[in-house]
Amino acid sequence: EAGVAQSPRYKIIEKRQSVAFWCNPISGHATLYWYQQILGQGPKLLIQFQNNGVVDDSQLPKDRFSAERLKGVDSTLKIQPAKLEDSAVYLCASSKKGDSPLHFGNGTRLTVT
Amino acid sequence: GQQLNQSPQSMFIQEGEDVSMNCTSSSIFNTWLWYKQEPGEGPVLLIALYKAGELTSNGRLTAQFGITRKDSFLNISASIPSDVGIYFCLPSGTYKYIFGTGTRLKVLA
Numbered sequence: 001e002a003g004v005a006q007s008p009r010y011k012i013i014e015k016r017q018s019v020a021f022w023c024n025p026i027s028g029h030a031t032l033y034w035y036q037q038i039l040g041q042g043p044k045l046l047i048q049f050q051n052n053g054v055v056d057d058s059q060l061p062k063d064r065f066s067a068e069r070l071k072g073v074d075s076t077l078k079i080q081p082a083k084l085e086d087s088a089v090y091l092c093a094s095s096k097k098g099d100s101p102l103h104f105g106n107g108t109r110l111t112v113t
Numbered sequence: 114g115q116q117l118n119q120s121p122q123s124m125f126i127q128e129g130e131d132v133s134m135n136c137t138s139s140s141i142f143n144t145w146l147w148y149k150q151e152p153g154e155g156p157v158l159l160i161a162l163y164k165a166g167e168l169t170s171n172g173r174l175t176a177q178f179g180i181t182r183k184d185s186f187l188n189i190s191a192s193i194p195s196d197v198g199i200y201f202c203l204p205s206g207t208y209k210y211i212f213g214t215g216t217r218l219k220v221l222a
Contacts, residue, residue: 004155033210035212041214041215042201042212042213042214042215043156043201043212044212045210045212048209056209091155091156093155099143099144099205101146101158101161102146102156102158102203102210103158104148104155104156104157105155106153106154106155107154107155
């Protein structure tokens, strides 16, 4: 089966600019996750969707980050405006249901200058 | 909040040696997953554990779900250079997964 697809692979922007990341989960996977991984750290959950509804967004900085999963399939994560500390790898993962193993994409590496 | 401790933080070992790492928590979990992450890639699932006391192997890897449901260990036998990477435990309770801090493994040939 095809894995989790993410794009772009790399993105360099200046602070205060906007950026969007896209994720297409494995077909049939109801649960979709966005993680932020700062260099040298473990991934931190930003938001979890179950179909097109939000299950957990408690660690999403809502003043600048937004995410949507229209039609319960692919998802976009947006940062507006970006800050230097947003430099990180943004990982998308999906699972069949909430307690199934997660399958990760290769991430988008964001550099904010 | 839930606390999750993964140790060791890093390991430098000789090729052929066995490796052991573990995760402990003050909370009870229903599932323990172990992942490996290589540079520039997303984490890849190694082993999934669903029952307290469960011992599961995947090639040279063996993992166990602690009987108290608060811990898990991962062993790698006869390490090889391609075992290099960061290993994460990812336990789940009530559909919420929490990443461990990772064990960075380096294998010296």
